[in-house]
Amino acid sequence: MWALIHRDWQLAGRRRVEALLPLVFFIVAASLFPLGVGPESQMLRTMAPGVVWVCALLASLLSLGGLYGSDHADGSLEQMLLSGRSLAGLALAKAIAHWVINGLPLVLASPVLGLLFDMQPRELATLVFSLLLGTPVLSLLGGVGAALTLGLRSGGMLIVLLVLPLAMPVLIFGAGAVGAVSAGVSPEGHLSLLGALLLLTLLGAPWATAAALKIALD
Amino acid sequence: MSIPSWTTFAAPSRFEPLAAALMPWLWLVCLGFSLAGLYMGFMIAPSDFQQGQAYRIIFIHVPAAWMSMVLYLAMAFWAGVGWAFNIRLASMLSRAIAPTGALFTFIALWTGALWGKPTWGTWWVWDARLTSELILLFLYLGYIALVEAIDDPRRGDHAGALLALVGAVNVPIIYFSVRWWNTLHQGSTISMTAAPKMANTMLTAMLLMTVAFWAYAFAVVFTRTRAIVVERERGAQWVQALTASGKE
Amino acid sequence: MPPWPLHAQALACRRGERLLFQHLDLSVMPGQAVWVRGPNGQGKTSLLRVLAGLSRPDDGHVQVNKPLVYIGHQQALKDDLTALEALSFLVRLHAWPAGDSRHDEDTIEQALNHMGVKARRHALVRTLSQGQRRRVALARLVLSPPGSVWLLDEPFDALDDQGVTTLNALIQGHRQAGGAVVLTSHQALTLPDLVECHLDQQATR
Numbered sequence: 001m002w003a004l005i006h007r008d009w010q011l012a013g014r015r016r017v018e019a020l021l022p023l024v025f026f027i028v029a030a031s032l033f034p035l036g037v038g039p040e041s042q043m044l045r046t047m048a049p050g051v052v053w054v055c056a057l058l059a060s061l062l063s064l065g066g067l068y069g070s071d072h073a074d075g076s077l078e079q080m081l082l083s084g085r086s087l088a089g090l091a092l093a094k095a096i097a098h099w100v101i102n103g104l105p106l107v108l109a110s111p112v113l114g115l116l117f118d119m120q121p122r123e124l125a126t127l128v129f130s131l132l133l134g135t136p137v138l139s140l141l142g143g144v145g146a147a148l149t150l151g152l153r154s155g156g157m158l159i160v161l162l163v164l165p166l167a168m169p170v171l172i173f174g175a176g177a178v179g180a181v182s183a184g185v186s187p188e189g190h191l192s193l194l195g196a197l198l199l200l201t202l203l204g205a206p207w208a209t210a211a212a213l214k215i216a217l218d
Numbered sequence: 219m220s221i222p223s224w225t226t227f228a229a230p231s232r233f234e235p236l237a238a239a240l241m242p243w244l245w246l247v248c249l250g251f252s253l254a255g256l257y258m259g260f261m262i263a264p265s266d267f268q269q270g271q272a273y274r275i276i277f278i279h280v281p282a283a284w285m286s287m288v289l290y291l292a293m294a295f296w297a298g299v300g301w302a303f304n305i306r307l308a309s310m311l312s313r314a315i316a317p318t319g320a321l322f323t324f325i326a327l328w329t330g331a332l333w334g335k336p337t338w339g340t341w342w343v344w345d346a347r348l349t350s351e352l353i354l355l356f357l358y359l360g361y362i363a364l365v366e367a368i369d370d371p372r373r374g375d376h377a378g379a380l381l382a383l384v385g386a387v388n389v390p391i392i393y394f395s396v397r398w399w400n401t402l403h404q405g406s407t408i409s410m411t412a413a414p415k416m417a418n419t420m421l422t423a424m425l426l427m428t429v430a431f432w433a434y435a436f437a438v439v440f441t442r443t444r445a446i447v448v449e450r451e452r453g454a455q456w457v458q459a460l461t462a463s464g465k466e
Numbered sequence: 467m468p469p470w471p472l473h474a475q476a477l478a479c480r481r482g483e484r485l486l487f488q489h490l491d492l493s494v495m496p497g498q499a500v501w502v503r504g505p506n507g508q509g510k511t512s513l514l515r516v517l518a519g520l521s522r523p524d525d526g527h528v529q530v531n532k533p534l535v536y537i538g539h540q541q542a543l544k545d546d547l548t549a550l551e552a553l554s555f556l557v558r559l560h561a562w563p564a565g566d567s568r569h570d571e572d573t574i575e576q577a578l579n580h581m582g583v584k585a586r587r588h589a590l591v592r593t594l595s596q597g598q599r600r601r602v603a604l605a606r607l608v609l610s611p612p613g614s615v616w617l618l619d620e621p622f623d624a625l626d627d628q629g630v631t632t633l634n635a636l637i638q639g640h641r642q643a644g645g646a647v648v649l650t651s652h653q654a655l656t657l658p659d660l661v662e663c664h665l666d667q668q669a670t671r
Contacts, residue, residue, distance in 0.1 A: 003558045007547070014546040014590075075540030078520055082536055083559045144384065148377050152367045161363055162381060165356040166388050169395035176399060193398075197391075208384055215376040218522055 001085070001093035008097035023105045026059040030113045041118050048117035049127060049178035053171055055113075056106045056131055060138040061163055063102045065156035067094060067146040068213070081217065087210035091147070095139045095206070103135030119178075126181045126191075130174040133194045137170050138163075140205035147212035170197060230307050230447045231456040237440040244440070248433035255426030258419060273337070277420075279329035281428040282322045283347070285435060286354060287389075289319035293361070294386040297379035307443075309375035310450065312382065313365055314442035318435050320358035326351050346400040350393045357385045371450060471496060471532040471615045471646050472517065478525035479512045486512055487665050488525065492648075494615060499637060499647040499657050504665030510650040511539065513665065514617050517648060532646075533614040535560075537621060541603035545592040549583060549602045550574060552591055556606055577608040581632060596624040607636055616640065618649040 012019040033051045034044055071077040080090055110131050114124045145163040149155050177190035227233045259277035293315040300309030330348050331341045342348070361381055368374035451457050470493050478488035486509030494500055502510050515521045517528055518536040543552040554574055578584045581601040586594060594602065604621060616637075622630055634657060637647050649655075 003555060007544070007551075007555050010551065011544060011546050070544075073540075074544065075538055075542040076544065078536070078538060078540075079542040079556060079559060081520060082518060082534065083561070085559070144380075148364060148381060149367070154363075154367050158363055158367055161356070162360045165353050165360065165392070166384065168353060169388075169391050172395045172399045193395075200391075204387075208380065212377065212380055215373060215380060217520065218373070 001089050004080075004090065004093040005097045005100070008094070009100065012101045019101055020105070022059040022063040022102050023109060025062065026055050026106050026109060027113065029058065030055040031116065034116075044117045045119065045182070048114065048119050049123070049175040049182070051117070052110055052113050052127060053131075053134075053175040053178075056110070056135065057138065057164075057167060057171055058160075059106055060103060060135060061142060061145075061160045061167075062156065063098070064142040064146045064159045064163070067098055067143060068150055069146075069155065072150055072217075077213075077217070081213075087213055088206040091143050091206040091209035091213070092202075095136070095143045095209075098142065099136050099139040103139050106135055107131045120182075123178050123181050126178045126187050130177045130187075130191065130194060133191065133198055134170045134174040137194075137198050137201045138167055140201045140209075141166050143209040144205055144212055147209045147216060150213070150216035170194065173197065228305050228307050230310070230451050231454070233307055234444055234447055234460070237444050240440065241437060244433050244437035248430050248437060251426050251430035251433060255423050255430050258423035258426060273333070275329050275333045277423050277427050279326055279333060280424055281431050282329060283326040283351060284428060285431045286319055286323040286326055286351065289315055289322060289435060290354060290357065290382075290389070291386060293319055294379075294382035297375070297382045301376045301379035306375070306450070307447070309379065310446045311439070311443050313375070313378065314439045314446055315435075316358055316362050316365075317442070318438050320355060320362065322431070322435075323351055323355040323358060327355065344400070346393070346397040349396045349400070350389075353392050353396070354389070357389075361385070470494060471530070471613070472534075472648070473529045473531075474517060474526065475529075476526035477513070477516060477523045477528070479509050479516060479521075480524045481509070481512065490526070490665075492517075492663060494646045494648060496613065496644045496646055497641045498661055499641060499649070499659070500661045500663055501655055501657075502648060502650045502663045502665065508665040510665060511619055514538070514619050514648065514650065518617050530615070533611050534617060535607065535610045535614055536617045536619075537603055537606065538619045539623075541599050543591045543599055543602060546590060548588050548590055549578060549594065549598075550587040553578065553602055553605055557609055560606075573609065574605075577605040578602065580608050580636075581605045582628065597626055597629060600624045601629055601632075604633060604636070607640070610640075610645075612640075612643045613645050616645065616647045616649070618647065620650055620652065622651050622653050622655075 030051055033047065037043065037047070068077060071080070081087070107128060110127055111124050114127050119127065141163050142159065145159040148162065149158050152158060173190045173194045177187035177194065180187045180190055227236055255277065260274055293312045295312075296308045296315070297312035299305060300307070300312065327348065330343075330351070334343050335341050361378055364381055365374045365378040368377055448457055448460070452461075472492075472494040474490065474492040476488075477490040477492070479486045490513070492500070502513060504510050512521065514536070515538070516523045517530075518534055519528070519530070520536070542556060543549075544555075547555070550571065554571070557574060575584060575587060578587050581604055583594075583598050583601045583605070586598060591599060591602070600621070600623065607616060610616070621633060625633060637657060640647065
């Protein structure tokens with residue numbers, strides 16, 4: 001299924017501005033918080049992990065509307081179904097493509113945001129690592145949501161509403177890991193739970209996405 | 219007439235009269251047990267040593283919370299059955315359960331707030347159970363939003379089933395993560411689990427209220443299911459005969 | 467009796483609450499071309515989708531013994547890819563022909579050439595006309611395995627006379643090699659030995 005990932009990468013490259021919108025949203029949204037709550041650095045430092053994580057969550061979810069939408073609209077999704085290839089494999093490939101295009105830039109941009117909030121190096125490292133583990137989970141969960149809402153008018157917002165409750169554990173463990181480091185405690189517990197979530201989602205989400213696609217296209 | 223098996227009532231045409239017949243009894247049970255439960259809870263059970271009279275709201279809060287969780291599982295179960303075995307009535311039943319489940323979740327949250335205010339001075343506490351209830355409300359709302367957004371009833375049924383099942387699987391994960399989150403941020407040690415020690419009468423009152431809520435849920439869900447059945451099967455002969463004869 | 471490439475029995479299809487057709491039997495022999503006819507909205511596209519396996523029929527079943535190629539109304543070409551890239555992706559997706567060497571650019575270019583669009587192979591699909599897109603989509607047929615069953619929904623749409631001739635020749639060549647074709651078309655077809663399947667008659671049976 002590298003062909004699919006390669007193709008999505010090519011398509012994103014031809015629409016660079018659209019592909020970068022979630023990243024821009026991420027940065028802008030996170031920057032709003034100091035404006036909202038005041039520039040007091042101690043408070044910002046405490047808030048930082050949560051703020052960065054919530055913004056990463058929203059940025060990831062907002063880009064999901066087009067995950068299957070464009071392929072559905074021009075008939076490519078039908079051809080993928082007809083090809084006899086495993087739907088779950090397809091779902092996994094799409095999730096990987098989504099992560100590379102949307103999630104990875106968030107991970108790479110997070111240190112910059114962390115610095116804006118005056119985070120310490122150890123916290124920054126934990127932030128990046130937690131996002132590295134967590135954003136794939138969001139892409140995988142998002143795939144399920146996108147497949148369920150395929151072709152629906154209310155698409156984008158509905159996906160966010162459906163996936164957010166499921167993504168809360170990721171948020172809790174991800175932000176919690178950084179918070180633990182701030183408090184001087186080891187983030188190992190949080191990170192291993194995050195890793196476990198990633199494994200669980202890797203096993204379950206492609207299968208659920210495949211089922212959702214079959215439901216949506218029957 | 220052959221001996222009815224449990225699949226006999228899977229046909230909408232047979233379910234509808236059954237539900238109609240059960241209605242008055244369900245409401246009677248609901249009314250009876252509510253009166254008994256409320257009487258016990260508000261009149262007979264002793265006032266709590268620490269929290270005074272305000273704690274009595276738990277006679278509504280706890281059964282409502284239980285119902286909200288049980289109904290979610292029921293909703294997921296029936297939706298799954300409807301999806302796996304292609305039984306329309308099961309899917310209609312789960313659609314009917316959702317709003318009632320959401321209502322109980324809302325009641326649990328609201329009564330939780332009412333309890334919190336006089337007891338700890340705040341309208342909301344981010345403790346593990348209340349936060350999980352809030353997320354459960356979001357899960358219900360998501361299910362309702364999804365099935366309402368899909369025009370094709372069968373696709374709506376199946377998509378809802380998948381979502382409900384995914385939600386059901388996630389509920390333990392969510393609950394665990396919220397508890398983890400709560401115990402780490404040790405700010406306040408306020409917790410809903412710090413309920414007063416259960417005197418016998420208190421427990422009885424809560425159980426009475428639970429039965430009352432059960433009966434209420436059955437009554438309302440069955441009524442809603444009947445409405446869904448009549449609407450969806452309106453092309454079928456038995457429905458047309460039913461509506462023609464002027465019944466409700 | 468050798469297995470039919472495609473055999474459908476007692477098919478019924480509904481859209482919403484409307485019954486489109488029922489009790490439809492269809493067997494497609496090697497070398498046959500079946501023209502599915504009927505007024506708009508009668509279910510021609512639905513029938514092709516059911517035969518392709520994209521939808522479940524409300525009744526009856528479909529048995530398929532040969533590879534299927536389905537080209538629907540939508541061409542499945544991504545706007546932002548070049549014609550060559552889009553076609554390559556589809557070919558790779560369906561993994562035919564077997565064997566890597568024929569996935570290469572040359573073969574695909576030849577297919578595009580056959581359909582008369584080689585000159586635009588590096589143009590983005592977005593910039594192609596409807597007729598050109600249709601030709602790119604149909605180029606897949608050139609590369610399909612022999613003996614396969616083609617399910618084509620309005621393939622002649624948007625094609626000019628040249629394109630129609632090319633497609634006719636393609637279909638005939640495929641039939642002679644033992645393949646079969648099921649297609650819909652509003653335009654009159656000039657193919658020899660066509661079997662006609664009228665959907666408006668099926669619904670009332």
